[in-house]
Amino acid sequence: MVEEASIKQVILKDYVKGFAKESDLILKNSIVKLKIPNQCSNDAVLVKNLYLSCDPYMRGRMAKTDRISTCLIPYGKLTVITKNVEFLKHEGPNVFFVNMTITGYGVAKIVDSSNPDFKKGDLIWGLTGWEEYSLIKSTQGLFKIQNADLPLSYYTGILGMPGHTAYIGFYEICSPKKGEYVFVSAASGAVGQFAKLFGCYVVGSAGSKDKKELMFRVALIRLKEEKFNGRIAVCGMISQYNLEDPDEGTRNLLCLVTKRIRMEGFLVFDYYNLYPKFLEMMVPLVKQGKITYIEDVAQGLENAPNALVGLFSGRNVGKQVVVVARE
């Protein structure tokens, strides 16, 4: 007889306008079978979720229609959602559906697998459901965790999608040169530390005093003169996600011309081929303590909605992670 479990799930109550509130998400209990159904493809895995990542881009996935179709999160074509977790190859996550479990990046352990490359007990990170167990219909987009001697939760942050985003934005999009000046918004994260280790001068801004104190490893200097030929890597705009359409508008874009600036948007999903190269650099840095990394940990799925919406008021200090289970 197939083992069953009573699990908690985080459900989207309705599409969100304006600031996301904790009450936009609700907890639900369901009974699930802890085995892959026979009708699934031979690439499905059933996972036990350990750590869930709260990421700003998830706000876009809570919205409906217009802004989605124009700008906010048209990461990929709308596909048929699977039982709990939808996948879009490397195009990234899609919008949430009302009354269904929301999804996001997380760290999980394989419980059952129909793909011989993913064995029971293997640890993975990738898109999973905000629930205790998830059935993932395709392993495409899942990464097996090889360095399990580092804290597993790090794969929701510094060693996962957010860290990889910082790496791509700095090294690939900005093509930095030693001695250049780097301005980092949200400077308590990884980009400023990459820039300092690389040999750049770093100037940062942060949304609160607490976060500024995290910038202790970042040499703060003032930009004394105009700099030309700057590059701006744009991976998101958290300040705009909760505004009603239209957004505030960005002024002084003419500076792009007079200062010869290149501004480039990117999505990390387009650079997953560079993830092994990123890990090769990052794992030793983390092990040697050369990268400072702080987590803001919420315990249990019941605290997940509050943790997620806290991002948008900048309440978290450090990476916001939700512990679903320790192992």
Place this chain on the structure above:
Amino acid sequence: MVEEASIKQVILKDYVKGFAKESDLILKNSIVKLKIPNQCSNDAVLVKNLYLSCDPYMRGRMAKTDRISTCLIPYGKLTVITKNVEFLKHEGPNVFFVNMTITGYGVAKIVDSSNPDFKKGDLIWGLTGWEEYSLIKSTQGLFKIQNADLPLSYYTGILGMPGHTAYIGFYEICSPKKGEYVFVSAASGAVGQFAKLFGCYVVGSAGSKDKKELMFRVALIRLKEEKFNGRIAVCGMISQYNLEDPDEGTRNLLCLVTKRIRMEGFLVFDYYNLYPKFLEMMVPLVKQGKITYIEDVAQGLENAPNALVGLFSGRNVGKQVVVVARE
């Protein structure tokens, strides 16, 4: 005895706020000597101005202080202005000075020269004064006109700085591929024609019906689906030049992220090394009639102020040029 001439000059009356008016510029008569003064360097030339170019970027040079120092036209360091024409190597033109002759791109004939590379009778284009004769203290930034069998006025437009800007924006900044879709704002100019000749699909917008009719050579098609990895070359923002600070703000910049767009500002002065390559392509295209080029011609310096301010209401159809003298 040195020959003297009574000349007309266009003078900036005061720094301009908001929309530039014809009365912001005044005509003045002066007596000048038609010989280079002894105290000039051995790189000075005295020129007779033939055609003057009315260009949108000149609006920025009419403004003072704040916007200049922050954004509008910080093309280069402020240098001591020479008698009539200031130069900043290849950094481009500087702000105008009140009560002095304004400067801009033009076509001129050498009348006297202390540089053996520029002989009496040679035709040049480059930065000169809005006056009948100009003393130019350095030939750096002047281009000798080799193809004088094409209309000389073309060197204020399609064969000069504006044409070169279109070329750099399209070929260098955008790195186009055949079959790609190109959107051109102000599509009655050269960029759309380059794109069509290159084998791209072109979509354009223009500020008036007359200008739209100039787009006859441009295949108008509709963008049917979202395009990713777009490149936007930004050479200016005429709609913003006459606004009081701050500008209107650009909305939906988050699209840079979701659509993986690169937006790059550039100044043509940084690409003057490619001017010969540009001419090599452009001269045959113009001679063979493969590029449509229309001029809006104002006769005489007395009509120059009106011609210049007309740019900002989009009154001109085709390149706005001022004829000072035919030869």
